[in-house]
Amino acid sequence: MTTEAATERRAGRPRSERAEKAIVEATLDLLAAESGVAGVTIEAVASRAGVGKTTIYRRWPNKEALIVHALAAVKRPLPEPSGGSVRADLLQLASTLGAERKRKHAKCFWNVAGGAEKYPELYARYRHDIIEPRRAVIRGVLSRGVETGELRADLDLEVGVTMLIGPLTTRPPGEGLPDGYAEAVVDTLLRGIGAPPE
Amino acid sequence: MTTEAATERRAGRPRSERAEKAIVEATLDLLAAESGVAGVTIEAVASRAGVGKTTIYRRWPNKEALIVHALAAVKRPLPEPSGGSVRADLLQLASTLGAERKRKHAKCFWNVAGGAEKYPELYARYRHDIIEPRRAVIRGVLSRGVETGELRADLDLEVGVTMLIGPLTTRPPGEGLPDGYAEAVVDTLLRGIGAPPE
DSSP: OOHHHHHHHHHHHHHHHHHHHHHHHHHHHHHHSTTGGGGOOHHHHHHHHTOOHHHHHHHOSSHHHHHHHHHHHHSOOOOOOOOSOHHHHHHHHHHHHHHHTTSTTTTHHHHHHHTTTTOHHHHHHHIIIIIHHHHHHHHHHHHHHHHHTSBOTTOOHHHHHHHHHHHHHSSOTTOOOOTTHHHHHHHHHHHOSBOOOO | OOHHHHHHHHHHHHHHHHHHHHHHHHHHHHHHSTTGGGGOOHHHHHHHHTOOHHHHHHHOSSHHHHHHHHHHHHSOOOOOOOOSOHHHHHHHHHHHHHHHTTSTTTTHHHHHHHTTTTOHHHHHHHIIIIIHHHHHHHHHHHHHHHHHTSBOTTOOHHHHHHHHHHHHHSSOTTOOOOTTHHHHHHHHHHHOSBOOOO
């Protein structure tokens, strides 16, 4: 790369990055607003982000693609846990999931779920592109636990994944988790609520 | 009661019951639509239900009261389980919760949760009037189980309640539960996912 090209790139990239960031923010703001998915139009995003519509269309072919991209910016891939014990890995995942609840645009997801029936393709793409890879990380931890003998050999991995995610997400929106809650969920999941055999 | 009064009542009651039903339906339709809580105005409800605004105001002082009343019509009190084993009771509750997912207006609740930040009082009232009594039924089953020794003596009842509800509600909206799923959740909750002690 020549010095000129490098300079141009340094100068140019931040500008388009700034635009992209503004577009993503505007999309999330609109998505978190009352009208949810219905309120996200390319026009409204452009106006809110202070960019032209072509700037958006250059990057995303349609509103659905833009929304899924924006959602991915809030619900990022789950970091692969460090691979200690299953309990340690699940605690790490639960704490990440808990922390996400407090993010600015967390309530987007309620609106996306609320719009699932009206926008089935958007919802399917959101599940496929964003949710599924996250579930896969949790599934990997459980699967490893079955292999090491830490977990029941007959564990239904899908049920296990949802039993970790469910209690962390089905709580009043916008609130963080109470102290010790994530740990209580993981330990309850691991040992069950039934009385231990005598 | 005179015969005339009885006749009048027979004739009159169905009419006002029909109006109330139409108002509740209209409220739920609007609540399930994209704008969620924002789309529910006394004006819109009256127009959709084919009644005058005064008919609504005679019964409900404001939009919040109407919405909570309408939500209660979809999310009814949980039937007290028959009081067999804890497992049988939890299965009964889980199956009720699963069946509710398929109701016409089930997605209302996503929109109510999505609007929690903007309508905190409505959301608080919904939690207090509708959700809390339902949690109390589940809590009662768990508490009885601790007394009978079927459940761990150190069980945190709130965690237990949410660990039953969470995995049943955090699933793609509008879908029923797969066959055997509710049972798998209950059994996983009871015995845990950890390998049984040797």
